[in-house]
Amino acid sequence: MWQYEAPLRDMRYVIEDVLGLPAQWAALPAFAELDADTARAVLAEAARFATEVLAPTNANGDLEGCTLADGEVRTPRGYKEAYRAFVEAGWPALACDPAVGGQGLPQVLNAALYEMLAAANHAWTMYPGLLHGAYECLHLHASEELKQRYLGKVVSGEWLSTMCLTEAHAGSDLGLLATRATPAADGSYRLKGTKIFISGGEQDLTDNIVHLVLAKIPGPDGKLVPGTRGISLFIVPKKLVDTEGRLTGERNDVALAGLNHKLGYRGIPNTLLNFGEGKYPVRGGAGAIGYLVGKPGEGLRCMFHMMNEARIAVGLGATMLGYAGYEASLDYARNRPQGRAMGPGGKDPAQPQIPIIRHADVRRMLLAQKSWCEGALALELYCARLVDELHTGAPEAAAEAGLLLEMLTPIAKSWPSEWCLEANSLAIQVHGGYGYTRDFPVEQYWRDNRLNMIHEGTHGIQALDLLGRKVVMDGGKGLQLLAGTINATIQRALAVPELAGFANELAAALAEVGRATKAAWATGVAEEALANAVPYLQAFGHTVIAWIWLDVALCAHAKLGQGAAADDEAALRGKLAACRFFYRHDLPKVAAWLQVVASRDDTCRTMAEEGF
Template identity: 60%
Template sequence: MLRPTIDFLLYDWLQADTLPQRARFADHSRETFGSVLDAAERLAREKFAPFNRLVDTEEPRFDGEKVILPQATHEAWKAFGESGMLSAAQDYDIGGMQLPYLVETAANAFFAKASVGIGGSLLTVGNANLLMAHGNEAQRRVFALNEFSGRWSGTMCLSEPQAGSSLSDVATRAVPDGDNFESDALGPRYRLHGNKMWISAGEHELTENIIHLVLAKIPGPDGKLVPGTKGISLFVVPKKLVDAEGRLTGERNDVALAGLNHKCGWRGTTNTLLNFGEGRFKPAGRAGAVGYLVGRPGEGLRCMFHMMNEARIGVGLGAAMLGYAGYEASLDYARQRPQGRPITGAPSAPTSAPASGTPAFGKDAAAPQVPIIEHADVKRMLLAQKAYSEGALALCLYGARLVDEQHTGAPEAGAEAALLLEVLTPIIKSFPSQWCLEANSLAIQVHGGYGYTRDFPVEQYWRDNRLNMIHEGTHGIQALDLLGRKVVMQGGAGLKLLASRINATIERAGHVQGLAEFATQLGGAVQRLGAATKAAWATGEPAEALANATPYLQAFGHVVVAWIWLDVVLAAQAAEAPRRDGSLAACRYFFAYELPLVDAWLKVVSSREAVCREMLDEWF
């Protein structure tokens, strides 16, 4: 099911086969794109999917010296590194394939669906991409290129036990490593002291080295840390020290595993608490983790958000594919599971309620059972899953297409793509994280009691997906980012641009028989979203506007996905009947059952409902 859906979205909807007309992708064609997708699908099917349950039940463990993971994880990581997918979108001259980010994202969908627990690429590629953008020549050559080759892996170290998502409270310190700290070929060398929490893949033996990107503060002349986020800098901190040629020196850096976090899901990937500079290891005879400054002092967040925004698209894709995996599993179950019989008969008086205790319908007990997919409520749950997961997948691929447009399109088109991506990134992360989790819940419901057991995979999909509303920026942080920054930046230019794109789809759909009603409905929702945005900020008080940022995020996401579905259905008009009719049914479902929810969310936004803001602690 997935591959035909991806092919349709790539070529019939997003016109990926036109990308080879651009100089960067000139060596490619639809055939080469297809070969990459074939290879990714095969690798995911053979090395990842069969071991998804294994890595869930055999959690990582620390034997006092090293972290133990199943052999299947080692083999999957090795195969992924050898496949070239880590550097798929990179330049030829550093070993990449110069694939469009759109095709790379589509290929990664197969791995996300097969086993997010095994993991592999998300943080490593993001880490290396950040260094390519902000690191010096030596950092790119030594650290980034070894990550792209699969020799080393990478992490992102932001959160701290006492700070959580509040980066302004980062307390990790970085002090110059001696008087000649600026003479190292790998960049200005510092010693780091502090603790980082929730570090995915922070300790393992899967690769020769682990490259940590760490946020820390450089003390001022008085020895104190600058409060807030302005004093945060970024450092590259290898687990094992290396020289300027990328060779291991044989010395362990002062980065120590303090503990493994035992999670609800994603159990196959280590999640760690790391101590930097605790003195367990003493490189060059002194405590303190050796780190190299990336970019300039005080610009750590600017650099890190290069990785964060990319990671948020990856999180959205992972959530979408977990939703899709549950959808496929519950659809297969519903087609095979016999239970119940068709509803027959009707009330004798349709305009009045039946007498108490008298059924308004009948069932022929002698008739054979039917597969549960014949029941309307099961179809409702399957349609919801299809609408959420396929809509989320389309949204993520659209975001990836914007990345390609930003970097390879004409200047005006590239600038528009960058602006759209700024506005849509919180939605690309949040909508799949919330609603594909709901899809997984519905997949359990379709299975009934069986879905609540480990005999079927859907309970694991739900547990794995629950993390996505939390990591790489929680749901509430995405909401604050959207309403507090993205829709008001540049005088609302991003929101206006998005509205123009949506209105172009509305205009096209308005001339297609059967879609005009959807066009009218979506047009009204867009207008109400714009009005609510203005109403939220009517007083100019951030506390009043942002108290209902999460309902605003949900309303915004539903409007965007309704637009995505309508645009997809327009592309499906020329497709064969199952694709055309299935897309139309999912679109109908979303407009009938989901889009009306927007008005309730926008009501509290527009009125600046104060109950959550005014609630006092003692009232709970």
């Protein structure tokens, strides 16, 4: 039976060769002492933890799920022990500021860590998955008093954190939030309301949970300010702490109201939480005690750090679930004999059976998975590099990195969650009927991955963000910067005869994106432009992945020219084949999607409800 192994070679190839990060680290004071050997050691230890400690808990976590007893959640066997080992090894603090107890390593290494964890056990990984986003949010926006109480525990992982946004009546429309936070005499707030779809809202891994909750402060008339400008952010701990961050023994009025029973991610509870409903009356029982983070009315701005990290984390998880399925189906295809070699007259019964990887259609499915998953992996690590540049680069470089990150976040979230899910579907197909059974892991990978198209903003939400805001903000400045970055790769590839054809195809696709953007907004009517935002998102994403693959192929071609060891040469030629596959099988889809956008097709917008 296949067992998960972290793809260290592919990660090192992207980090060291494609992105050239060791040389960049040497030029940045924050990472000047980090060399390639140290980074490799960190990745190797992360891989060991993922494969030896975490992966063995994956199957039983899915089979057992979380259980509810007397209002308390019990996690699956092995989860607590794995989390204890994770904290004791210092992994939560990897990319946090040393001034607050962190290790100060690049976000790229943190991203690689969580990629490996997600493939080993995605449900478990969701527990600490929000820790770094919570750290960023509190580090940037919390008062010194709140940092004293909570930040160190979040950095170390001693306390886990949640992100409480969604309410049943509001869905993705955060302006409709009804949870209210009433000021108290001691400077705290009392919160009342209900939040749904809270991953890890109750668990037994840590003795406290730092809930980060969006709520509205009533105005002088007692009414809530409509829209998103009235939203504020609060820390609402499960258990209260003193000014030194020690537990007081008091339970805050945050109560588990129920669990959602899910298709996948069964090892982490998806909860409904009641705030201030009186199950745990505290200090007068007027609501759950919360503490304002940042300024009133600026809750979304404060939480965007956490939300954007969460969106990229969704892309990371989707990528690596797809990647794990690819590796499992590749192993199966190499070892499953079926069919016989073809001779001039057809199959020769005298010949021995051959492994199914010898069949062209099986190789098609494997190449599709490889091109989608390895392309997505390179994109996610590139975005992590942008995060590092944003925080540590010179002002001009940091500003450009921030703008590129704005442009790419919708793609980094949505593209892997669609195409790496499709990779999981093909992994099942490669396994045949066995892929549909629990005897092999690929059916769980598909179930776990299916949620990634939805949470942290559906495809529709990401598409509206991209076409409705990102590509037109500041007169299209972000789109121009991204196009210039892609064109720089195109120019390099045009000088390489073997890749010049791909460069020209990418240039044509990029030009079509620009024309479709202008055509979509030709009338200036948002309803017309955004009716086909999802095809635009799909075309934009494919163009970005084609760019990423061209960069990967340029590096592979250069390394082959320098002379590589036999196993490395095979891997490099495999990357060139995956690039060729993507350009021939996937990039042509861009034209059809953009034709719908450019024509401002009104089929979906004008369809009468009665016609459904």
